[in-house]
Amino acid sequence: MDELKRTKIINLLESDEFGKTIKVMGWVRTRRVSKNVAFIAMNDGSTIKNMQIVVDFETVEEELIQRIHSGAALEVVGELIESPGSGQKVEVKALEIKILGEADPDEYPLQPKKHSLEFLREKAHLRFRTNTFSAIFRIRHAMIFAVHKFFNDRGFFNIHTPIITASDAEGAGEMFRVTTLDLKNLPFNEEGDIDYKKDFFGRETNLTVSGQLEAELAALALSEVYTFGPTFRAENSNTSRHLAEFWMIEPEAAFYDINDDMDLAEDMLKYLIKYALDNCADDLEFLGRRLADEEKNKKQEERSGMELREKLNFVLENDFARITYTEAFDILRNSKPNKKKRFQYLINEWGADLQSEHERYLVEKHFKKPVIVTDYPKVIKAFYMKLNDDDKTVRAMDILFPQIGEIVGGSQREENYDKLVKRMNEMNVTEKEMWWYLETRKFGSVPHSGFGLGFERFVQFITGMGNIRDVIPFPRTPQNAEF
Numbered sequence: 001m002d003e004l005k006r007t008k009i010i011n012l013l014e015s016d017e018f019g020k021t022i023k024v025m026g027w028v029r030t031r032r033v034s035k036n037v038a039f040i041a042m043n044d045g046s047t048i049k050n051m052q053i054v055v056d057f058e059t060v061e062e063e064l065i066q067r068i069h070s071g072a073a074l075e076v077v078g079e080l081i082e083s084p085g086s087g088q089k090v091e092v093k094a095l096e097i098k099i100l101g102e103a104d105p106d107e108y109p110l111q112p113k114k115h116s117l118e119f120l121r122e123k124a125h126l127r128f129r130t131n132t133f134s135a136i137f138r139i140r141h142a143m144i145f146a147v148h149k150f151f152n153d154r155g156f157f158n159i160h161t162p163i164i165t166a167s168d169a170e171g172a173g174e175m176f177r178v179t180t181l182d183l184k185n186l187p188f189n190e191e192g193d194i195d196y197k198k199d200f201f202g203r204e205t206n207l208t209v210s211g212q213l214e215a216e217l218a219a220l221a222l223s224e225v226y227t228f229g230p231t232f233r234a235e236n237s238n239t240s241r242h243l244a245e246f247w248m249i250e251p252e253a254a255f256y257d258i259n260d261d262m263d264l265a266e267d268m269l270k271y272l273i274k275y276a277l278d279n280c281a282d283d284l285e286f287l288g289r290r291l292a293d294e295e296k297n298k299k300q301e302e303r304s305g306m307e308l309r310e311k312l313n314f315v316l317e318n319d320f321a322r323i324t325y326t327e328a329f330d331i332l333r334n335s336k337p338n339k340k341k342r343f344q345y346l347i348n349e350w351g352a353d354l355q356s357e358h359e360r361y362l363v364e365k366h367f368k369k370p371v372i373v374t375d376y377p378k379v380i381k382a383f384y385m386k387l388n389d390d391d392k393t394v395r396a397m398d399i400l401f402p403q404i405g406e407i408v409g410g411s412q413r414e415e416n417y418d419k420l421v422k423r424m425n426e427m428n429v430t431e432k433e434m435w436w437y438l439e440t441r442k443f444g445s446v447p448h449s450g451f452g453l454g455f456e457r458f459v460q461f462i463t464g465m466g467n468i469r470d471v472i473p474f475p476r477t478p479q480n481a482e483f
């Protein structure tokens with residue numbers, strides 16, 4: 001006889017081949033014994049739903065059943081039967097159980113009860129086995145897939161931009177150095193500086209903060225491209241929205257102006273939200289209930305007042321507000337929390353950067369929908385953004401989302417060689433090292449635009465998770481690189 005192949009729980013739950021002998025494998029969530037039967041809830045990660053395994057003491061030895069605890073891995077051969085209970089359509093009547101891996105109940109950290117997210121962060125190697133985290137990581141996968149689908153369907157080409165670079169794309173100096181030099185025995189040059197000529201690449205290198213600059217080079221030939229890669233920032237901010245290692249989606253498109261850029265970003269965000277609603281229903285429902293529970297424990301003013309699905313639909317159905325920085329500045333300066341000095345950073349002078357409290361005020365209190373802010377003061381934005389005729393503002397656009405604040409940052413790019421050189425000099429970006437970037441403005445330069453979506457911030461929005469550390473499998477934050 002052919003060996004019986006394993007069927008995934010997601011497929012079994014949809015099957016109505018009652019009486020068929022099947023094989024299922026997975027991890028025990030709970031085991032409950034009553035009289036001469038045991039009920040095992042088993043999960044294999046293919047869906048948030050468990051398979052109920054019914055074990056008769058006459059078929060399976062009691063001694064073996066006693067060794068089955070939460071966390072153990074099992075192989076079960078059994079009969080697929082119609083479930084008499086409500087909840088699910090099918091269950092499995094065990095004929096044979098093999099314990100693939102035991103889990104000692106005195107040592108296994110995950111109990112069949114609710115654990116705090118903080119506790120689970122310390123058990124990141126096991127937290128995949130909880131409903132919450134398996135749901136998050138299935139949704140995260142669906143969103144990665146949908147990003148590629150969105151761009152592929154529109155004729156954008158995916159470009160792998162380098163992870164090790166010699167440039168600082170954002171000019172903010174928040175980079176992790178990459179070196180093979182012996183830190184205890186550094187080579188020095190005649191000027192007494194570290195001699196990077198002796199380093200692996202013969203120059204100073206770091207992990208990239210953005211794939212944008214290289215994506216621009218590709219866009220100026222392939223017209224529409226995007227990168228989706230890991231980026232690294234050594235900013236020492238311990239917030240619920242910052243990671244030292246995060247993933248960014250960066251489309252870059254030739255012949256796009258700032259308005260085309262905003263349209264693309266809004267379309268993409270809505271496409272991804274719709275994709276999640278259409279394809280991740282079970283997981284969203286679970287996370288929605290989780291969020292509703294959590295909201296109950298919050299203070300009235302901190303509650304969002306909307307259910308997860310409602311929140312997603314709301315963003316889907318409404319046009320984003322589009323305002324300039326100057327308009328945002330006026331709204332904020334005249335706002336109640338500013339006048340009553342309730343903002344931590346008061347808005348007084350034009351030119352101040354918007355903090356997350358201001359971004360959230362605009363979105364959650366003033367417009368009550370996502371907001372795109374354009375035309376920021378040049379002094380608070382990167383060197384590559386196109387200068388407006390007023391010589392004071394640049395053609396930037398940031399998209400602000402509820403609870404999160406900035407989720408997208410982008411701009412039309414400066415395509416004029418002389419203006420770009422001037423901006424680079426003003427902002428201390430070394431011309432000599434960026435010769436390749438500048439050359440694209442010498443040969444066949446065209447208007448072009450792009451943006452970056454912080455993928456984890458977006459997954460936070462979709463899943464309703466309050467802390468960015470809970471939407472990436474192994475978060476990297478200051479003082480933390482365990483696992």
Ligand code: 4AD
Pocket residue numbers: 169170209210211212233235241242243244246248250251406407408409410411450451452453454455456457
């Ligand atoms: O606004 P940022 O710095 O823009 C860029 O990097 C541009 N090169 C993008 C482009 O035009 N191609 O970052 C873009 C987005 C932010 O809006 C935010 O969502 C996310 O990346 N982000 C972070 N996410 C998590 N942790 C951090 N430390 C982040 N810093 C930025």
Ligand code: MG
Pocket residue numbers: 398406408409
């Ligand atoms: Mg930004």
